[in-house]
Amino acid sequence: MTEVNSTRLIEYFAEHVPISDEEKEIIRNSHELRHVKKKGLLFEQGSHCTLEAFVLSGSFRIFHTDSKGNEHVLYFAFPDWWIGDIASFYSGEPAGLNAQALEESIVLTINPDTKEVLFNKIPKLERIFRIITQKHLTVVQKRLLLSYSASAADRYHELLERSPGIEQLVPQHQIASYLGILPESLSRMKKQLMRSKGNSF
Amino acid sequence: MTEVNSTRLIEYFAEHVPISDEEKEIIRNSHELRHVKKKGLLFEQGSHCTLEAFVLSGSFRIFHTDSKGNEHVLYFAFPDWWIGDIASFYSGEPAGLNAQALEESIVLTINPDTKEVLFNKIPKLERIFRIITQKHLTVVQKRLLLSYSASAADRYHELLERSPGIEQLVPQHQIASYLGILPESLSRMKKQLMRSKGNSF
DNA sequence: CGCGACGTTGATTTGCCTCAACGATTGTGG
DNA sequence: CCACAATCGTTGAGGCAAATCAACGTCGCG
Numbered sequence: 001m002t003e004v005n006s007t008r009l010i011e012y013f014a015e016h017v018p019i020s021d022e023e024k025e026i027i028r029n030s031h032e033l034r035h036v037k038k039k040g041l042l043f044e045q046g047s048h049c050t051l052e053a054f055v056l057s058g059s060f061r062i063f064h065t066d067s068k069g070n071e072h073v074l075y076f077a078f079p080d081w082w083i084g085d086i087a088s089f090y091s092g093e094p095a096g097l098n099a100q101a102l103e104e105s106i107v108l109t110i111n112p113d114t115k116e117v118l119f120n121k122i123p124k125l126e127r128i129f130r131i132i133t134q135k136h137l138t139v140v141q142k143r144l145l146l147s148y149s150a151s152a153a154d155r156y157h158e159l160l161e162r163s164p165g166i167e168q169l170v171p172q173h174q175i176a177s178y179l180g181i182l183p184e185s186l187s188r189m190k191k192q193l194m195r196s197k198g199n200s201f
Numbered sequence: 202m203t204e205v206n207s208t209r210l211i212e213y214f215a216e217h218v219p220i221s222d223e224e225k226e227i228i229r230n231s232h233e234l235r236h237v238k239k240k241g242l243l244f245e246q247g248s249h250c251t252l253e254a255f256v257l258s259g260s261f262r263i264f265h266t267d268s269k270g271n272e273h274v275l276y277f278a279f280p281d282w283w284i285g286d287i288a289s290f291y292s293g294e295p296a297g298l299n300a301q302a303l304e305e306s307i308v309l310t311i312n313p314d315t316k317e318v319l320f321n322k323i324p325k326l327e328r329i330f331r332i333i334t335q336k337h338l339t340v341v342q343k344r345l346l347l348s349y350s351a352s353a354a355d356r357y358h359e360l361l362e363r364s365p366g367i368e369q370l371v372p373q374h375q376i377a378s379y380l381g382i383l384p385e386s387l388s389r390m391k392k393q394l395m396r397s398k399g400n401s402f
Numbered sequence: 403c404g405c406g407a408c409g410t411t412g413a414t415t416t417g418c419c420t421c422a423a424c425g426a427t428t429g430t431g432g
Numbered sequence: 433c434c435a436c437a438a439t440c441g442t443t444g445a446g447g448c449a450a451a452t453c454a455a456c457g458t459c460g461c462g
Contacts, residue, residue, distance in 0.1 A: 066350040074342060087339045096343070123324055130331035137338045138288045140345055141275060142297070147348045148381035149267040152418075173440065180349035185418055187442055353450075374408065386450055388410055 005033055009054050009108050012080060016128045023122050030118045031108040042099040042107065043085060049095040051109040052084035058105020061174060063098050073178040076102075076163075076170055082132060083107075102170060152181045153189055206234055210255050210309055213281060217329045224323050231319045232309040243300040243308065244286060250296040252310040253285035259306020262375055264299050274379040277303075277364075277371055283333060284308075303371065353382045354390055 006028045013019050013027065036042055043049040045065055060077040074097060077083045088095035089112055119126055146155050156179055159166060173183035207229045214220050214228065237243055244250040246266055261278040275298060278284045289296035290313055320327055347356050357380055360367060374384035
């Protein structure tokens with residue numbers, strides 16, 4: 001079972017660099033299969049985040065709860081995505097993020113020590129994670145700049161372009177949270193957009 | 202001359218992983234020393250960003266100009282920082298960022314092809330850049346969440362804590378730009394802060 | 403000196419928040 | 433299988449932080 005499900009992760013790595021059979025075995029043995037129930041938490045703010053997870057099936061929201069108790073979605077994760085709290089994972093500090101399953105989900109997890117061993121055994125994996133992290137960084141940088149320069153409506157359109165079909169996958173109030181606005185505001189915004197779009201016919 | 206100045210970069214790498222004399226030579230030969238005049242641009246929005254630069258002396262602002270012509274500072278860079286437009290550097294797409302020297306500055310630059318060769322010759326450098334990128338990512342993620350959850354005043358305090366002395370290094374209107382607000386708003390905010398702080402004595 | 407860059411202040415507007423109430427839908431325990 | 437609660441989206445009234453537009457003083461510098 002585990003072997004079967006690790007297959008997707010191996011394929012994923014192999015898309016970046018060639019992986020030998022021996023290395024595949026090492027990768028398989030470094031990860032653990034884990035089921036997460038709907039609304040189940042993979043890691044939690046305040047506790048040490050001791051895992052990074054590769055999503056095999058299902059979906060997650062990674063969010064932060066601020067001092068006023070409000071939740072802010074940092075990103076959503078779907079199959080082939082990695083989730084984790086990098087700062088906590090590598091430093092041992094308490095996590096600043098939560099990862100919650102939006103539905104019944106299956107992931108492959110790895111802990112910090114095992115990941116370090118894995119990097120030592122297969123150094124070329126460092127390259128893959130460098131590239132993944134760079135891609136993630138460019139997206140977050142773009143979102144930061146948009147949060148300064150663009151209206152909520154513009155950010156909404158940017159999200160829809162970058163993640164088509166997102167509206168069918170996550171409830172609207174969580175999209176609002178991702179955009180940094182309240183559900184009420186998104187609801188009003190959509191009404192406005194419908195009106196101006198509708199009028200143009 | 203070049204050798205002398207490359208020293209800091211070698212030291213910087215050596216803080217992460219051991220570097221042999223032979224490798225030092227490779228690193229030296231991969232980078233070019235470059236002087237940048239005050240207000241000079243290291244790379245520019247719309248053109249392919251063909252360099253990453255390690256700051257030896259001076260300082261930079263990395264900013265984006267939006268469709269309305271407004272500039273937004275993504276970050277400031279000081280000695281020991283890397284600057285570049287990752288997306289453009291690796292993909293060849295037009296850059297979305299500008300890098301401008303705030304003062305007379307000196308950097309070491311590397312181009313994409315040379316960097317790839319460098320990674321092949323010294324694979325353990327991948328690890329260093331993975332770690333650098335991760336650190337950068339955590340900072341940007343935190344700023345993104347703060348832009349949603351915190352007031353401009355809170356973001357201002359966060360900046361001062363994370364970069365003490367920044368006010369002596371960068372003009373106030375550029376700090377406002379970094380915070381995502383207008384210079385007028387920062388000015389008013391500081392007056393307010395002075396008042397409430399002053400009153401507590 | 404004169405010009406441009408920078409910071410300040412004022413008056414007004416606006417995008418989004420806050421608080422509150424209310425249907426519709428989902429799901430769940432009795 | 434129904435009854436009730438929870439979740440989700442919508443709508444309204446009012447408020448606030450920051451933007452906008454405009455004017456003005458100061459400083460540094462070619």
